[in-house]
Amino acid sequence: MNPQATTETEILRGDADGIARATALLRAGACVALPTETVYGLAADATDARAVAGIFEAKGRPRFNPLIAHCADFESAAREGVFNADARRLAEAFWPGPLTLVVPLADGARVCDLARAGLRSVALRVPAHPLATAILHALDRPLAAPSANPSGRISPTSAAHVAQDLGGRIAAILDGGDTVIGLESTIVACLDGEPRLLRPGGVSRAALEAILGRALADPSEHSEPTAPVAPGMLTSHYAPRARVRLDARMIAPGEAALLFGGTVPEGMVNAVAVENLSETGDLREAAAALFGAMRALDESGADGIAVAPIPDHGLGEAIMDRLSRAAADRG
Ligand code: AMP
Numbered sequence: 047m048n049p050q051a052t053t054e055t056e057i058l059r060g061d062a063d064g065i066a067r068a069t070a071l072l073r074a075g076a077c078v079a080l081p082t083e084t085v086y087g088l089a090a091d092a093t094d095a096r097a098v099a100g101i102f103e104a105k106g107r108p109r110f111n112p113l114i115a116h117c118a119d120f121e122s123a124a125r126e127g128v129f130n131a132d133a134r135r136l137a138e139a140f141w142p143g144p145l146t147l148v149v150p151l152a153d154g155a156r157v158c159d160l161a162r163a164g165l166r167s168v169a170l171r172v173p174a175h176p177l178a179t180a181i182l183h184a185l186d187r188p189l190a191a192p193s194a195n196p197s198g199r200i201s202p203t204s205a206a207h208v209a210q211d212l213g214g215r216i217a218a219i220l221d222g223g224d225t226v227i228g229l230e231s232t233i234v235a236c237l238d239g240e241p242r243l244l245r246p247g248g249v250s251r252a253a254l255e256a257i258l259g260r261a262l263a264d265p266s267e268h269s270e271p272t273a274p275v276a277p278g279m280l281t282s283h284y285a286p287r288a289r290v291r292l293d294a295r296m297i298a299p300g301e302a303a304l305l306f307g308g309t310v311p312e313g314m315v316n317a318v319a320v321e322n323l324s325e326t327g328d329l330r331e332a333a334a335a336l337f338g339a340m341r342a343l344d345e346s347g348a349d350g351i352a353v354a355p356i357p358d359h360g361l362g363e364a365i366m367d368r369l370s371r372a373a374a375d376r377g
C-alpha cells in the first residue's frame with residue numbers, strides 16, 4: 047500500500063487549543079497521532095469503521111489485524127467488553143497504564159467490527175497520559191490506536207518521529223513531548239479459562255502474576271481461536287461458513303455475490319444475496335464495509351460467496367488478504 051502524501055498535517059501543541067482541535071478532527075472521522083505513555087498512537091474513532099479504515103490506509107498495513115481500543119476509564123471500557131474476575135483485578139491494579147486486556151465483546155459494544163478484525167473479542171486499554179485522557183473524556187467514545195508508524199517500521203516515541211514517518215498522510219499530530227515508557231503495552235487475554243500473556247510490554251509478567259496470585263499461561267500452550275502466535279499474527283480469525291471464491295465473474299447456483307464498484311459483472315446479477323462493498327469504487331468505504339458484508343452474506347444461508355474482482359492497490363491489498371484467507375480456509 048502506498049497512500050499518496052496529499053494531506054497537510056497539522057502539528058498541534060499539547061495545550062487546551064491542541065486538545066480541542068484534535069478532538070474536533072477525531073469527531074469528524076480523521077486520523078490524529080496522539081501521545082500515550084507507551085508510544086505515539088495513530089488514533090481514530092473506534093466506533094466509525096470508515097475512520098478506522100483510515101488508520102490502515104495511513105500506516106500502509108497490508109492486513110487488517112485487530113486494534114487496541116483506548117478508553118477514558120474503566121467504566122467506558124466495561125461498556126465495550128465483559129470483565130471476568132481476573133480481568134477486573136488486573137484493570138484495577140494497572141489502569142490507567144500500559145496493560146491491554148483482550149476480553150469478550152459486550153452486548154451493545156460500540157467498537158466497530160473492522161477495529162476488531164471481525165472477532166467477538168475486543169482489546170481494551172485505559173492509557174495514562176493527560177493529553178490522551180483529556181481527548182477520550184471529551185469525545186466520550188473509544189479510540190482505536192495502533193502505533194503511529196508505517197507498517198514494518200519502529201514505533202515512534204516523539205512527535206518528530208511521527209512527522210517524519212506519517213507527515214502528509216494524517217490530519218494532525220498532537221505534540222506531547224517524548225513518551226515515558228517507549229515500549230508497547232503488555233497484552234493479556236482474559237477470555238475463557240486461564241489468563242494468557244499475548245505480548246510482553248510495559249507491565250512485567252511478575253507484576254501481573256503478583257496481582258493474579260498465580261502463573262500466567264503462554265499463548266503457545268493453547269490454541270484458542272483468538273490467540274496470536276506473535277503480535278499481530280492471529281492463528282485464526284473471523285472466517286465465514288460459506289465457501290469463498292475470489293475474482294469471480296459468474297455466479298454458481300446457490301452462491302451469494304460480494305461486489306465492488308458500479309458495474310456488476312453480467313454473470314453475477316442472479317446471486318441469492320448481494321452486498322456491494324462500495325458502489326463508487328472507494329476502497330476506504332469498501333474496507334469499512336468488509337466484515338459486515340461478509341457476515342450478512344454468510345447469514346443469508348448461501349452455500350458460497352463469489353467475490354467480484356477488487357483492485358489490489360491501497361487498502362485493496364488488506365481487503366484481498368482477508369478474503370484470500372477466508373477462501374483458503376474452506377478450500
Ligand atoms: P497494536 O495495536 O499494533 O499495538 O497491536 C495490537 C495487538 O493486539 C496485536 O498484536 C493484536 O494481535 C492484539 N489484539 C488486538 N485485539 C485482539 C483480540 N481480539 N484477540 C487477540 N489479540 C488481539
Ligand code: MG
Pocket residue numbers: 192193201
Ligand atoms: Mg506497532
